[in-house]
Amino acid sequence: MAQQAQRVVTQASTRLQGWAGEASSSCRLIRPGSADELAAEIKAATKAGVSVCPRGGGYSYGDVALNEHNIVCDTSGLDQILAWDPAEGVIDVEPGVPLHKILARVIPESWMLPVVPGTRFPTVGGATSTNVHGKNSFAVGNFGDYVTEVDLLLADGSTTTCSRQANQELFRAAIGGLGLLGVFTRVQLKLARQKSPAVKVHRWTASSLEAVLSSVAEAAGNGNDHVIAWIDCFARGRSLGRGTIHAAKHVDAPLPDGTVERDLRLPQTRLGLAGVNLLVVLGRLIGGPIGMRWVSALKYRFDGRRSPPEILSFPAFNFLLDRVPTWPRMFRHGFVEYEPLVPQKEAPAAFRAMIKRSQELGVLPFFGSVKLHRADDFLLSYSMDGFSIGLDYALSPRKSAVFVQLFADLDRIVEDHGGLVYAAKDHRVAPEVFRRMYDVEAFTEIKQRVDPTELFQSDLYRRLIRAEKNG
Structure with a gap:
């Protein structure tokens, strides 16, 4: 076991990123192949005096699965x-x-x-x-x-x-x-x-943010199983927050043979990986504010056309972005998906204020989406009876100070309306804000009992939770 501990200490550093491409850390990556190997690695890390951060597929956007100068345990x-x-x-x-x-x-x-x-x-x-x-x-x-x-x-x-x-x-x-x-x-x-992996998908538009939220709530109450709305963050005035609602209901309908298997596989194009990379290049060409303004306007107009419902496999409906697995590479400097959750009655005012503030500062989200949630009883859970809005911002070094101001302003709006930030997609909220949103004290009391030496850490832990404890 001494040899195992030495191997952990001397593990070469690997630069790991959050999925959005902005947060990154130099970590010592290990990849156990069994539960016994995992237990041995944990024991070795304890002896070596280094902390451990579990990591799954690497799809958390921020610093949840990063652990600067310490161990990241790849559980894949x-x-x-x-x-x-x-x-x-x-x-x-x-x-x-x-x-x-x-x-x-x-x-x-x-x-x-x-x-x-x-x-x-x-x-x-x-x-x-x-x-x-x-x-x-x-x-x-x-x-x-x-x-x-x-x-x-x-x-x-x-x-x-x-x-x-x-x-x-x-x-x-x-x-x-x-x-x-x-x-x-x-x-x-x-x-x-x-019974069937098929869903019937209806699509329609709503001409304002308030109409979108009302439509999402109505669709959720009308027997639909899945509801999401796309938001045009470039529209202003009475059209601010206009968008498209997609509502899906599971149906017992036949699908062509092999449909589900195809929709669960990695995407293929006639040009193979070159085709996927071509989409990345095209995305960079049209991904600026002017290009995305036109794309958003055209999408809203296209979605407003009368069209019959579609029958899709559930994977095809739900995993739309997986068709371009490299899409985060469209953003040279990474992106941030800011996805707060606020009580249902607070959503119209909160979301309108957030979009307007983005427009005032000249850093508009290239994409927005709205979902309806219900509460659960887990301690640090991102949950409540309310709406979330996902706002995706393409980052730029030239506007770094503007983004710092924007996200601080958005945090204040969310907090003023009784909302939550989403830790799995965050790497910059202030610890005092996070503490007011979540019961960090109760969580740290449990951690002190089961992990008194703080073996399990991450960049997020030191930024938000340990910082509060030490403060």
Whole structure:
């Protein structure tokens, strides 16, 4: 074991990024291939006096899975489905299993993951640690609501089983706990019965922000299973916040053979990777403010045409951006997706103020989206009965000071309206703001009990949680 500890200490540094491309750190990357190897690495790190940060697929936008000058534990080697009960819809997996692997296994047997984010590539461990949500949060809640049991490897080397019946407090803190309490070695999920992977998708436009929010709420209450709205952040005046609503309902409809399998695979083009890279080049050409203003206006006009509903596979509807997996490379200097969540009644005023402030400072989001959520009971969970708005900003070194001002202003707007920032997509909110939004004190009390030496850390932990504790 002394040799193992020495190997960890001398692990060569690797430059890792958050998925949005702005946050990055020089980390010591390890990749255990089994639970036993993981336990040995944790023990070695403890002896070496270095901290450990779990990392799944690397799809957190900011610094959740970065750990400057310390260890990042890539769990993608722990990618086995441990048990699957198709009669009950219960599946046990290792933390590195990507969501698409589960979908490929269970869809043919008429089951579905109840909650998935907008990409199929995150791992179960990452989805559990950040308690991800989907376009159906208003109806079914978040990912953690379907985690029935976890095995958590703690700092002292022991593994504890947590559920709503056993170790409930640790269970509520670990789900959405950003990997700061331990490393999941097993996650058990309860899946949803689904006769068909087909969805019927309706699309229509709304001429203002208030009309968009009203339409999303109405669609959510009319039996649709998934609802999301695209927002035109370039429109002004009475048209500010206009957009397109996409509502999908699961239907028992036939799909051509091989449709789901195709939609779960990596995208292919006639030009192969060159075709995908060509899209990146084109995106850079039209991705400036003038180009995106025209794209947004044309999209709104196109979406307003009367069109019949579409029948799509659920993966095709939900994982739209996966068709261009390199799309973040369209932004030379990275991007920020600012995605706050505010109470439903506060959303019209809060979102209007945020878009207007962006327009006033001349840094408009190139993309905006709105979703409706419901609350859960996890300790650091990004959840409430309310609306979220995702605002995507292409960064520029020439406007770095403007962005600092903008995000500080947006944080104030969100806080004034009783909202939350999204830790999985953040790397710049001030610790005092984060503390007022989340119950950091209760979380750190639990961490002190299960990780008194602070073995499990990340750049986010030192920036937001440890900073508050030491302050």
